Amino acid sequence: MPAEPPVASPTSLGQAYALLAAAPHRPIAGGTDVMVQIAAETTPIPERMLDLWRLDELRGIRVEGDALVLGALTTYTEIRRSPLCVEHALALVEAAATIGAVQIQNRGTLGGNIANASPAGDTLPVLLAMDASIVAGSLRGERTVAAADFWPAYRRTPLRPDELVLRVSLPLVAGRRVRYRKVGTRRAQAISKVVMALAWREDGGVWRHVRLALGSVAPTPIRATETERVLEGAAPRETVADHAAAVLRGELRPIDDVRSTAAYRKAAAARVLHRLLREEGGW
Amino acid sequence: MTITTRPGPATPVSPAAPSPVRLPRAGELARGHARGAPLRREGPAKLTGTALYADDLVFPGAWYGATLRSTEPHARLLGIERDADFDWSRVVVVTAEDIPGDNVVSLIIDDQPILVPVGGEIRHQAEPVALLAAADRDTLREAKARLRLRTEPLAPVFDPLVSSQVFAHFDMGKGDIAAGFAAADLVVEGTYRVGHTEQLYIENQAMIAVPREDGGMTVTGSLQCPYYVHKALKRALALDSERAVVIQAETGGGFGGKEEYPSLLAVHAALLAQRIGRPVRMIYGRHEDIAATTKRHPAIVTHRTGVTREGRIVAQEIDLVLDGGAYCTLSPVVLSRATIHAGGPYDVANVRITSRAVATNTPPNGAFRGFGAPQAEFAAEMQVNRVAEALGISPLELRRRNIYREGGVTPTQQVLRESVAAQEVLERAAEAAEFERIRERTARERAARTASARTARGIGLALGWHGAGFTGSGEERMGSVASVELTAEGAIRILAASTEMGQGTKTIFPQLVADELGVPYDAVEIAPQDTSIVPDSGPTVASRTAMVVGGLIIKAARRLRAQVEERTGRPFAESYLHDAQTWGGTREDERFEPYPGVHFDDETYTGDAYPAFGWACAVAEVEVDLDTGEVAVRSVVSADDVGRVIHPVLAEGQVEGGTLQAVGYATIEEIKLHDGRYLNDRLQTYLIPTAVDAPRIDAILVEAPFSGAPHGAKGVGELPMDVGAPAVVAAIHDATGVWIHDLPASPERILAALDGHEPPGPPGISA
């Protein structure tokens, strides 16, 4: 482990903003990504770090108006235990349950998953499928970015060096359903090979507002828009499922890497989608 | 756990005086009982965190050492260049020129340099070229970044099938292979492949070298074989035996991975320490450990089997190729074990086995639990299961018709005179797992399965054998010594170089000696594994510790007891303190004597390849996700004949651990390579099963004792590793109908077969 950079631990968001405005700091929330990256020397050693853990402004899960709002420091354990999340965002609870194991879930945060911007971040497809928006802030004020715009390129975010992720807002949509499925190499402590979230609203026997989001199949978490079009306005019948699975296979452009192969990712994604549609269609 | 016992060896094992600690005897052990199973010696220190592993040891003034490695798979080294802008006075750099002794890692042949010399050939991506040491790690890291290698690239070879450099080869067999095939009603062919796998001991490789006042060097570290390191150290530093001292620190696992590599690391640390005249610590991080140290040999095994309609195997033609990596290391010995085991535990009249171990430009492969046998037996069991399918005979029944029984003759012409438990382990495992009943159920489920099924269950069986101890005349050549001593102070001490790495050496040795002397377990001490204190009892490998070295200390204890009882005229337990006071200390050294009637001819490679074999059968049940090819191994029943159980809890632990390791090797563990470099060389990417991936494991210990060892033990460490993988892959076939010929049977390979897309490339070959 290389030499440790100095760490500032502000106790209010105002202090944190001021520190960030004065000099570049690498934020550290749970540290479950950034510590590993520093130890493995896959990230440059930061000159200064900013410990977010005491910023209570970034905690809490609540319903505000017609949205479920989660502070950036919300841990996976908190998500799993939250009655509000169980009621309004069960897919997020399912995703949280697949992340790492107990220690990581106690320490890893939703904001960290978002800011880390890994294509394999397990909550990110859920956020995409649920049309989440992400609120960032700095001394200059707050701004809201749609999840769909948050991961423009491999491990990139629109965050400026002085900005923090403050919270995530999930619009509450009456009648919306979301399914989630993660495919990893083992049953715990596994980075996804394919991860999928599928959201829709049933309307007169057909699906509307279909969102199909995937991770680990592209340089960023993505929406499979061609497949969404197949499902939009359709019912989850077998012919639709066959067609959607075939379109998804054609739409995805994954790569071979150390975790899996492109061929596997395409086939597994298509078959998992087919399965979800079969389960929803009840055939 | 259950234990069944057969009639014991001729030599009695029971001591005259009753002892609070004794070996479990026939019928004594029922499920859950741990009689004769004292707590492990080093357990309390490990549990309370006071056990000292190498990295915990403090040597004042020590510097940190690091290794500069090649980054090319094959090249000529033209020069090592130092950045002129760096202050080199703060670091020490050692290159090949600075080696006082021979620039070779002393093992079977002298091909591997300690450091590649300028002008020499770099043969793999992780090859050590220079060593550095500094007082702090930041300086060390910076200095390392300021060294550059000047090289001229050479063409690398990655495919073992095209490699022209052969480290070893065998051609063995019996009967008339052509006549055998002529008598066959059916011929089945298949090629099976196994890739690299990593031992993944918990503690990384670690060595600390401390210069001695007498000009020599003491090396303390994580290791399996103190005298291998001793030999390498003497040769590289040009030291005599007394001035080279090797001490084992508490060791966090080995699995073969600390058999040969520690020699190289110890020499590296010692070269730096000698140069600066201070202690030098070389403690690998996980990344360097996985990237540079030895792996299981990838194997390509081709079988052609002739069988009659009645299910009698009449001909086996087998070709086996091992990828040794860049240097020979132990490849010839791994190859010989793989070759001898290649036919599986079946008495076949006509056999021909050809094999070779070849070089590729990848890091050298080496010892890993099973030592070539798991790869060979994976192929053998796949083949037998496929033959059973082709004949429409139950895999259990086909085995019954072909297994070795007493009097059977192996491909080296060894007559199996005793201790043959193939049938017993087969029947015990099949019965406990209800193999036939569940196989009928999975067949019904398969027949009734519709497209809507998400998962499929299956059951599979595999049988194995494992030669106990060294192959051929290895033990005779080694001439190991172990001792038992009654000190002048009245302490009873075992002196042996056999190491504890989690498997229980330090617990079973005192058990055996206490039992022989009729004293309590706690009355027997074990001397530290320090080459200046203990004799060379050979390496802690080949499942030989309990059988061979355990036998030596029993015999030494027996002689000690006889001497004391002769002098005092009373039982040892009552008289040894008095004896020590009156006559001072007594030490009995016991040197290995060939087992009676066991002969092997190295020239013709015929005869008793092993004094005895252990036998194992595994039955695995799996559930396969048909959407994703993910495999959940639900349960494994493993019946293992270990000759004699010394410590039932530890023996069961070996079976459970080996089985879980086999499950990982069967389903998910795969090193991927690019340009001869391991790509998944971190814990983040090299995945082994977690607790939630572990199946329920039912260990059945069977005892078919070996009469040559005074206690009848044959060893347990490697046996379970031979059978787990083929049982799991057979279960995957039972569930899905597809045969996966390559290990691991990963979701990628399974889904390719189910989905009809192109499977991933073969395991073990660099892209």
Ligand SMILES: Cc1cc2nc3c(=O)[nH]c(=O)nc-3n(C[C@H](O)[C@H](O)[C@H](O)COP(=O)(O)OP(=O)(O)OC[C@H]3O[C@@H](n4cnc5c(N)ncnc54)[C@H](O)[C@@H]3O)c2cc1C
């Ligand atoms: C053993 C292990 C298993 C894991 N398993 C999984 C898994 O199954 N699925 C998965 O998706 N991930 C997994 N991870 C990765 C990691 O746990 C998650 O990505 C987690 O959400 C990161 O959160 P954190 O708070 O620990 O982030 P940190 O490591 O503290 O930060 C991550 C990055 O985000 C930045 N950052 C953090 N918070 C903010 C903020 N509020 N504003 C701006 N920037 C910020 C940091 O500067 C850093 O660049 C695993 C990690 C480990 C070590």
